Amino acid sequence: MTDPRAALIAAARAMRPAGLNRGTAGNLSVRDGDGFLITPTGLAYDALSADDIPHMRIDTPADKNAHDSADASWTGRRKPSSEWRFHRDLYAARPEVGAVLHAHSPFAVTLACLRRDIPPFHYMIARFGGATIRCADYAIFGSPALSTAAMAAMTERKGCLLANHGLLVAGRDLDEAFALAVELEELCEQYWRACQLGDPVLLDAAEMAEVIEKFKGYGQK
Helix, strand or coil: CCCHHHHHHHHHHHHCCCCCCCCCCCEEEEEECCEEEECECCCCHHHCCHHHCCEEECCCCCCCCCCCCCCCCEECCCCECCCHHHHHHHHHHCCCCCEEEEECCHHHHHHHHCCCCECCCCHHHHHHCCCCECEECCCCCCCHHHHHHHHHHCCCCCEEEECCCEEEEEECCHHHHHHHHHHHHHHHHHHHHHHHHCCCCCCCHHHHHHHHHHHCCCCCC
């Protein structure tokens, strides 16, 4: 069995070649027992070792102060990402979620800075669970308010944008979370490009409902 810390580091390092991240921006986690492993704050992914990956409890109190991870319920020699709250909240609320990825990819950030939902311009929007990809309300990074906004935008969805920030996806495992992040960034780029030529023609509610139903049996488990 693959060591979950090694798998998390490998996925984190793959984010930059995939066009999802630069530097230490973004974060990634994977469910592990009664908690989750998450990338540490402020460390380059290429420099990570297994000992750098903290383990957090899902029952970490929700009322910890913004940016304060020092007294959060975690173990390890490194502090967890400042964005640990929306990771923790997704795992606590949605047992089907096995991995969470947040990135500052360029086209997702572009649309997030416009605070736009992505409409049904392409049928692959349905892969994320609905007829749109929502943009969460703005809140400062690492704050309880951001997690609250993210959770609302992620209701019945596998992905969303975070206003003036980036993208967030949740998958059943690291492979799915990574694939969803790549797909969401690609959709953001396609929508941005289509908007340069005019107003994209949108699929209607019936057409999207048909695609959403078809996606229920799509792919391999």
